[in-house]
Amino acid sequence: MVMSADHSVTIKDVASHASVSVATVSAVMNGNKYVSPELAQRVRESIATLGYKRNSFARGLKTQISYSIGLIVPDITNPFFTNIARGVEDVANAHNYSLILGNTDEDPEKEKKYLHLLESKQADGLIIAVTARSREYLQELPLRDLALVSVDRSLFDLGIDTVMVENREGTRSAIEHFIALGHRRIGLVTGLRGIAPTEERLAGYTEALEKHGIPIDPALIAMTYARIDGGEQGAMQLLTLQDRPTALFLMDGTMTIGALQAVARLGLRCPEDLAIACFDDFTWAPVMRPHLTVVDQPTYEIGQQAAHLLFERLLNRKKNPREIRLQTHLIVRETCGSQLPIKE
Amino acid sequence: MVMSADHSVTIKDVASHASVSVATVSAVMNGNKYVSPELAQRVRESIATLGYKRNSFARGLKTQISYSIGLIVPDITNPFFTNIARGVEDVANAHNYSLILGNTDEDPEKEKKYLHLLESKQADGLIIAVTARSREYLQELPLRDLALVSVDRSLFDLGIDTVMVENREGTRSAIEHFIALGHRRIGLVTGLRGIAPTEERLAGYTEALEKHGIPIDPALIAMTYARIDGGEQGAMQLLTLQDRPTALFLMDGTMTIGALQAVARLGLRCPEDLAIACFDDFTWAPVMRPHLTVVDQPTYEIGQQAAHLLFERLLNRKKNPREIRLQTHLIVRETCGSQLPIKE
Incomplete structure (x- = not known):
């Protein structure tokens, strides 16, 4: 499974070897457009024979786009945040973006570390449920090009897109x-x-x-x-x-x-x-x-909406910030009974 | 928050502007070593003044290391996989690595897409709970340098490190x-x-x-x-x-x-x-x-152990593959009663 890659081989070399267009090679590698199984097989063989490896670093240097977004939450094992993560990831995946996940445990120091980590990887955007102390340093961080969306916690007054519930x-x-x-x-x-x-x-x-x-x-x-x-x-x-x-x-x-x-x-x-x-x-x-x-x-929808806002923001940085408030619903089941509990 | 970055400014320029060492600038940006608040503030001001931005793409081109690993599971909202994800992420974070998350819904086509996505981003390694059909194509994919660890499902017979339970x-x-x-x-x-x-x-x-x-x-x-x-x-x-x-x-x-x-x-x-x-x-x-x-x-431990195996594999690609089997425990509570249910 582990082979060494020859970084001098280009996508054009693969296309020419397989007698297909560069677009077809790209479609096979991205898996995002239909290519017949036979053609895909031929392209894969050429990739293997030539030892071609895409170079996201070179592409990134040229485009300054990493095609990844971050999600920082207090704890992914809280089902509230698990469902948000699934909502975000489904939208990211539909855009062919990767989702990078971080857990802060509500600790501002852990949060800062993630922010640095994401900035250093040039993630294009970030969805974050900030800690109680994030405001103290959030604006001073060298976040630069990182587009931000806040979930569950409000940063709307700082001009940051925010998705919350009522x-x-x-x-x-x-x-x-x-x-x-x-x-x-x-x-x-x-x-x-x-x-x-x-x-x-x-x-x-x-x-x-x-x-x-x-x-x-x-x-x-x-x-x-x-x-x-x-x-x-x-x-x-x-x-x-x-x-x-x-x-x-x-x-x-x-x-x-x-x-x-x-x-x-x-x-x-x-x-x-x-x-x-x-x-x-x-x-x-x-x-x-x-x-x-x-x-x-609507936990899953919070994640979805946040991801939609983030991708809109990536397309237009100057757009006015938006705050989305999603509705909640009281579901009356049995734990409140139908009358005041009898005092003992 | 959104500023344009000047990519000609180097980390040396920042160090010289703030009158500190390059190591100090690096420590402030990575947040992984102690720097006094005053010094950190001075470094951050220099970073802001000069518009310095680290370039992971340039670093990646030089080192071919992305400092990210992937985790592909059927569905993060199943608490079994949520806990594995938290275990993996905690270990990745301790290594200053990012975790990229993907959900396959047991669909081989979604899985293939994630594999391509991770390969194109040059993730250094991948922890995966493969679908029932993954064996058919896993070895033919151009995964090259991607180190693999299998969780919950077995790929040990293919020479891939595997963590499972009994x-x-x-x-x-x-x-x-x-x-x-x-x-x-x-x-x-x-x-x-x-x-x-x-x-x-x-x-x-x-x-x-x-x-x-x-x-x-x-x-x-x-x-x-x-x-x-x-x-x-x-x-x-x-x-x-x-x-x-x-x-x-x-x-x-x-x-x-x-x-x-x-x-x-x-x-x-x-x-x-x-x-x-x-x-x-x-x-x-x-x-x-x-x-x-x-x-x-031990769901969290499955994730932890898988991440440990992956980081060991990144250090030594030639190490013999390992299969770790973690123990399960029957916890007898009340849903089995203490005798055969009375048949009606």
Whole structure:
């Protein structure tokens, strides 16, 4: 499989050896246009015989285009970001672009390293879910020609294309659902502070309570982070209060796994003792008992739209920045019950 | 943020402008060594003032190294592959390499396109979960210098480094668990035929039955594919049999979501009417009721080990190929009950 390549052989040499056009050789190598199996086989034989190797470095030097884009997210194993990645990758692939992936774990130092890495590879564009501290250095980095699109977190005020969901409205709809069922003590487990989804969902929570004349009780808000153990810690903190909440809203789906484990450990029943809902739907939600009530967001579409914006930006750098807000939907299943849990 | 770059400015010009060494400029740009914030700031200002831009294309032409590796999987949204991707990416990042991601959906044509794309970008190496048909063309492709490691599927007989789990042993342990609980009619829902995990798990299933003198009944084996709807179809097919199985083994975790939906739709109870187990553990398994019995496999470690093999291969192309088999563990929870389900 490993052969040495002769870099003096050109695509024209291959075309001439196989008695086809340069365009046909190119189509066989890119696999992006139909070439008959016989012709493709002939071209491949000529490539092998001559030891031809395309040289993306030489092409890049000439065009300054790398045909790759980056995607930097906190953690690809959070299904929210997995689905975004799949959306981005499908669009990139349709454009014959490669997707370079990075995980920051919300760490600005890791993020900086990726930004340098992508800049040094001359990625043409980058889709990024920035950390809480990225604004401090993002504009000072030598990013130059790198086109940027922000997902999940907002950089629109910096003139950067942004794709987000209606975080405030989505959260408000869930909290108002709790209120309609008679809840007054509604707990909130947040993600990391300083990023737009957390701040906007927090705003949606307080808006809903204020609208219905329910005072904000800071004791009912647990500040954690969007991982399983963050959800578990937050739920434990709130559910062991002397006057514990009758309803709990988690800002992220993965947190809900941890929260439900806390609920089970405390011997509480859902929805009998506690109503639960969270932001983000999950493939496993349908097999949970009881079924989880969620604020659904179009994760795959966030990735798709971000990639579309990025490719538009690559075509026209002067276009006015755009912010796309995608809608969320409250899906009422079973974890909130149909009335206020009976207090013990 | 978007500035034009002057490609005639060199790293030496930046070092001289900032009165630092070339090594310091390089450290600031790579972010891989400690530089004091003041010095880093001075270097960044010089980079901005002079409009310096590193040129990976020129570096690549000289070194023929791209500092990127590819990962091609069927579908990144299957948590099995998500965790592998995270394992690979963490190792790549530690080596200052970028990870390029591709999804084939088990389609050989999509796979070929990615192989061409990665070859044209001169990725240094590639980790791949090949499709059932990849062997037909893999050796004929002009992959040349691309180092390869196979994950989940076996290419070891082609002299390619391979990382897999003990599929046969893992499946056998689950089937023997069913048998020990008194089951004789054990259904199997398979993934795509022709790939090693499916064939090896099928072998583990038949081995376990034969060892205990239970005849193989082809009617109890549903051939589907590793997606939610594949699991649902397979479970429906087997559970609507006149003499339906009393136990069901799913070859993949995502399939189990679909199977459990089928079970619910048929009004069957688990474990009372039907015992269920599957290959692959899941983050959501702890919040399912009843808890799912699974054959756990070290998904993150598969990715890590594959990346380690790839970087070893990049250092020494002549090293003998290696096959790494990672162990699986049967985790007995609640979905198999403690005895044979009572037949209705």
